[in-house]
Amino acid sequence: MPDFILRRLFQGLLVVLGVTATVFVVTRVFGDPVSLMLPLSATDAQRAAFAAQIGLDQPLPVQFWRFLTDIVTLDFGDSLWQRRPAIEVVFERLPNTALLVGAGLGLAVLVSIPLGAIAALRPGGLVDRLVVSLGLLGLAMPQFWLGLMAIMVFAVQLKWLPTSGFGTAAHLVLPALTLAMTPIARFTMMVRAAMIDELNKPYVQTARAKGMSLPRILRVHTLRNILVPFLALSGWEAITALSGYTVVVETVFAWPGLGLTAVQAIQRGDLFLMQAIVFVIAALIVIIGIAIDVAAKSIDPRIELN
């Protein structure tokens, strides 16, 4: 196991470096970071001074070497937009995103397991068809639209919750619900399909013949069996949420997390902040991947980690 983790960490490091290097190349080779980062009104002298200040007047290999050596100390340079270390901005916003993703996915897990299990008990029944339809709806609705609709209904019309912002538990409800919608749909579909599969297996028939109650069969046997694929899907959803959903949801709800910050960094041409965000997100994705594998192994010892 420690062997495995070490090897995966090493592979992860390569992935993170690869992603960051790609960002470096894309931003410096295709497009001029100086005109991107300075306002349209900047003079030629300002552009030159700025290029020199951030080292863009150096040859690319020199820039890349400096970039790599700085990364080791998590020094991504000062965010141009906020005029303070980019990594400081990232670490300030990361907990907000973690809170949002945690709440959203937590909610999705709590809702989808019972929903999927109930649907699986009578495939093709009324409940099942209802759940499947809702699931398809959840998958089809764009989060952007869903978020705005949720605001219109719960904040503007009913006035139950604030429209946007950050600070209290009430502010978390709508963004977390919006973020949870797609994962709920996907989890439910997955739980339903896996459960139908499991419930048709001979061991369930045997257990029932022994007189074991259905809830107990579900709890003791079948749910455990689908836990590993469920875990894998959760990891995947967490990664999608971090690198995609949060961008939309945080923008709609003015939630001060990494996703919104990434949008703003791109809009303002804040190259250094973008690099820091990409680096941290890539690192998180690697860590989540490893954590899921390790968790799967501890649930089902038959899994070969190599």
Next chain:
Amino acid sequence: MTIAKLTRAASVGLLISTVLSGAVWAQAITIAIGSEPSTLDPQLRDDGGERQVNDNIYEALMARSPTGELVPGLAAEAPTRVDDTTWQFKLRPDVSFHNGAPFNADAVVASVARVIDPANNSEQMAYFGTIKGAEKVDDLTVNILTTGPDPILPSRMYWMKMIEPGYAASGDLAGAPVGTGPYKLEGWNRGTDLKLVANDAYWGGAPQIDEVTYRFVAEPGTRLSGLMAGEFDVITNLLPEFTASVPKFAAVPGLETSVFVLGTDNEVTKDPKVREALNLAIDRQAMVDGLFMGYASIAKGTHINPAATGFNADLEPYAYDPDRARALIEEAGAAGKPLVVVGESGRWLKDREQIEAVAAYWAETGLQVTTDIQEFSQYLDSLMGDGPRPDAIFIANSNELLDADRELSFIYHKDGAAASNSDAEMAAKIDAARVEIDPAKRKALLDEVQKTAHDLSYTVPLFNLNDIYGMSERMEWQPRTDAKLMVSEMKVTE
């Protein structure tokens, strides 16, 4: 109303604090702006979010009336010219900073020195490039020195915020500003909101609104929802199509003008007839009505802002005459020839829509039009890079100083970053106007440049865009021409 809200919120068992906040004091308002200030240091960035807050905390020697007229601010009167490169400002007496330090000649000298210090690499140097320094004459008199004659120095000083020298040396200008303005910073939750409170010792009298909270909401639909839910009193950049759904709104001509810059040395567009045809082919009124719901005005034959000093008021908007446009293209032998229209998307209000509508009008003249919507950094390279000039490139150009010089230098001067012509004579006139101290002579030069550029269709000016603000029922406020969000000019009726 408070009680009603309370019962309703309690009955559904949800948090009530946020619902209540904002409804407690009549004199507290909340403004939703699109982007958070990058810093509260007033001298480093060229940043709209920063200005929307700092314009209330800091002041400059000159100010503008709501209609755009240049008036004394921290200066006691309009400056006088001592010699070609020196302007003298008399300062308003008995003004002090929020920390009690007096505002005087030393503060002006330090403010000028700090913003032009190369070590600070201020983005605002685009506005202050001609300033060499400042000298104290006496406690309430300062000379501003320029590198050459600078007729628009007074306008420049409207842009330079005055800082407290002692605090600048030791305090946290970026996070805890100290100015002379009607409001002081109360607190700033990065990423979420920022609060200002009235400065009761303000030299111009305490403002009516005691407390203002800025919320940072990037998404226009969410700003609208917040206004409709009663959480916000003022929202910026209301989309034209939302004007029907808000309690109140106000629209004023803004600083931005949309325009296509034409490549006057390019194969097809080098012929003035073709360029004129491009101007005549567009039904601008239909676009004002269809795209902007009427909240834009047709540019008056040039991309210079009508409120700017040096604007040539004698020019007429280009007419809509599609038959004449087709005839001109035919006459020039350009029918069927290619025309590439370059633009971007998502940076300015309805940019893509404007580009595509215009390209469609142009295609009707008989030209072979292709539209190239580029990714922003690629677009910037097309606009300002050293490569070949595009046949036509879109830009929404903003004029913060409200003086014609920058817009002319940027787009008409052959060395201007966004210019697509090689007219040396015109460039010489712009250069001459920049150092012409006599207002009448300067105006004559600027008028001439705009007339030539108009007659030769160097650009296809489109619209002067309106700034639209959504407001709650209780707000009373007339937005300003210079787009500054001055809370001291707002009133709450309740």
